Amino acid sequence: MTTAIAVDGLSRHYRDHQALTDVSFEIGTPCIAGLLGRNGAGKTTLLRILAGQEFATSGTVRIFGGGPLENDAVLRRMILVREDQTYPDLRVRHAISAASLMYPNWDVELAGALLDTFELPMNRPIKKLSRGMRTALGITVGLAARAELTLFDEPYSGLDAVARTLFYDRLLADYTEHPRCIVLSTHLIDEAAELLDRVLVIDHGRLVLDAPTDELRGAATTVMGAASGVDRFIAGRTTLDRQSMGTHTRAVMVGRLDQRDRELADHLHLRLEDVTLQQLAVYAAEHPDPSGLIPARAS
Amino acid sequence: MRATPVLSVIRYLLLDRITYLVLPWGWAAFGFLIDVVVLRLTPAGHTDHRWVGGLGAVFLVMLTVGIQSVARALPFALTLGVSRRSYFLGVVALALALAVCFGLVVALGQIAERATGGWGMDMAYFRVPYVLDGPWYQSWLTATTAFALLFVYGMWYGLVFRRAGLPGTTVFGAAQLAVLALAAVVATWVHGWKDIGHLFTTLTATGLTACLAAVLAVMLAGGFATMRRLTI
Numbered sequence: 001m002t003t004a005i006a007v008d009g010l011s012r013h014y015r016d017h018q019a020l021t022d023v024s025f026e027i028g029t030p031c032i033a034g035l036l037g038r039n040g041a042g043k044t045t046l047l048r049i050l051a052g053q054e055f056a057t058s059g060t061v062r063i064f065g066g067g068p069l070e071n072d073a074v075l076r077r078m079i080l081v082r083e084d085q086t087y088p089d090l091r092v093r094h095a096i097s098a099a100s101l102m103y104p105n106w107d108v109e110l111a112g113a114l115l116d117t118f119e120l121p122m123n124r125p126i127k128k129l130s131r132g133m134r135t136a137l138g139i140t141v142g143l144a145a146r147a148e149l150t151l152f153d154e155p156y157s158g159l160d161a162v163a164r165t166l167f168y169d170r171l172l173a174d175y176t177e178h179p180r181c182i183v184l185s186t187h188l189i190d191e192a193a194e195l196l197d198r199v200l201v202i203d204h205g206r207l208v209l210d211a212p213t214d215e216l217r218g219a220a221t222t223v224m225g226a227a228s229g230v231d232r233f234i235a236g237r238t239t240l241d242r243q244s245m246g247t248h249t250r251a252v253m254v255g256r257l258d259q260r261d262r263e264l265a266d267h268l269h270l271r272l273e274d275v276t277l278q279q280l281a282v283y284a285a286e287h288p289d290p291s292g293l294i295p296a297r298a299s
Numbered sequence: 300m301r302a303t304p305v306l307s308v309i310r311y312l313l314l315d316r317i318t319y320l321v322l323p324w325g326w327a328a329f330g331f332l333i334d335v336v337v338l339r340l341t342p343a344g345h346t347d348h349r350w351v352g353g354l355g356a357v358f359l360v361m362l363t364v365g366i367q368s369v370a371r372a373l374p375f376a377l378t379l380g381v382s383r384r385s386y387f388l389g390v391v392a393l394a395l396a397l398a399v400c401f402g403l404v405v406a407l408g409q410i411a412e413r414a415t416g417g418w419g420m421d422m423a424y425f426r427v428p429y430v431l432d433g434p435w436y437q438s439w440l441t442a443t444t445a446f447a448l449l450f451v452y453g454m455w456y457g458l459v460f461r462r463a464g465l466p467g468t469t470v471f472g473a474a475q476l477a478v479l480a481l482a483a484v485v486a487t488w489v490h491g492w493k494d495i496g497h498l499f500t501t502l503t504a505t506g507l508t509a510c511l512a513a514v515l516a517v518m519l520a521g522g523f524a525t526m527r528r529l530t531i
Contacts, residue, residue, distance in 0.1 A: 054530045075380040086374035094314045101307045102379040
């Protein structure tokens with residue numbers, strides 16, 4: 001697997017705000033990676049630095065082995081479509097033409113199919129599109145560009161559930177046909193969970209979780225039942241959360257379960273549920289260094 | 300063969316033909332009509348040249364087109380993997396190409412204007428006393444330089460606005476006024492106004508064009524320096 005993104009010790013400091021602190025990770029290609037985190041966590045800043053649109057205070061960024069800043073050879077291999085994307089005062093067809101000028105692998109047929117799918121009127125001025133339609137335009141440009149590194153910052157903002165499903169389907173179909181490196185920053189983690197090969201969680205500018213999705217599935221479990229039973233079950237294990245209501249207790253524990261664990265849970269009349277990626281991201285943000293839960297690569 | 304990034308930027312900008320091609324000469328045509336109406340309604344007097352200022356609209360539109368070239372089009376270009384340097388070079392190349400073509404229109408307009416006796420009414424629309432009133436090639440050069448200068452000046456303002464917002468743009472404008480005021484103070488201290496007046500009265504159109512070209516070079520350097528630190 002070729003390294004598409006290599007970030008080492010990246011920090012970004014603004015006058016009164018530390019947006020990113022000592023972030024380090026690598027992402028190979030092909031891969032679909034999810035960049036997860038709360039509002040203001042630093043996701044957009046990170047993506048902007050990756051795309052050469054923002055400057056790092058310290059640290060290094062390598063895209064396909066080269067620095068992205070003012071590097072045409074690297075930049076023409078990547079695209080960043082943002083939630084708050086600013087478009088020129090043009091029509092939809094002009095934006096499509098503009099993108100086709102810049103990308104050697106631009107797929108005219110895919111662009112046309114996506115425009116049809118999202119029912120985007122080619123001749124409508126972009127400023128008169130609804131928020132969802134502007135988002136759909138960004139998705140169309142981002143996918144049809146077939147850039148080797150495609151960065152989507154909150155790509156489904158304003159899209160309804162049907163359009164989001166269409167996006168996931170199209171993204172997966174196109175990725176299967178043309179594997180490349182795609183990074184999605186999103187809040188809707190569980191919706192996109194099936195797409196993701198890799199998950200990175202950012203909180204307060206720090207990378208708190210970086211792991212393959214397969215390793216995260218089943219990495220933590222919610223245990224529910226009588227307090228005594230739950231306490232016995234989770235004894236000696238790392239817990240991320242514990243809440244009691246009367247005699248009923250709900251605890252989130254780190255670690256994979258084997259057959260003996262399941263038999264014990266059955267014996268104690270406990271209910272077990274896998275923790276979803278969304279919940280894991282929340283816990284990772286709350287417990288930046290949970291032993292057992294796969295932590296971010298040391299920087 | 301794939302176009303170079305700079306050529307792609309030019310083609311990208313020219314997707315908005317209304318702004319770059321139609322708007323300046325739409326305003327020129329409108330100004331021309333207004334001037335014709337005004338001259339029809341006012342007495343001719345005893346002059347061979349009835350100077351009008353309609354052509355100034357084209358120069359002002361070039362200033363706003365320069366602002367527009369970075370205000371809205373720049374963020375999407377950077378999204379599409381264009382570097383700041385390529386974008387800047389593309390915009391400047393387009394500005395120079397437009398300036399050359401527009402300057403030629405002015406020069407040809409002067410020729411037509413002289414051949415038709417000022418459009419049959421002694422109107423000097425394409426001519427400006429002293430500045431654009433020489434041979435066609437001189438007018439072409441001067442108009443080209445002025446068009447390019449205003450476009451790049453507008454672009455620089457647009458870049459400053461993108462980088463520093465309204466407060467920064469206000470400071471930028473105020474700083475220029477401060478420099479001019481300081482120059483005036485220095486000229487007063489060293490009793491240089493007489494020499495300055497002499498310079499302006501003896502400066503030829505060619506000399507003026509050279510001065511404009513020097514200012515253009517400063518604008519280009521300032522614009523590029525601003526672009527290099529721009530974030531979106």
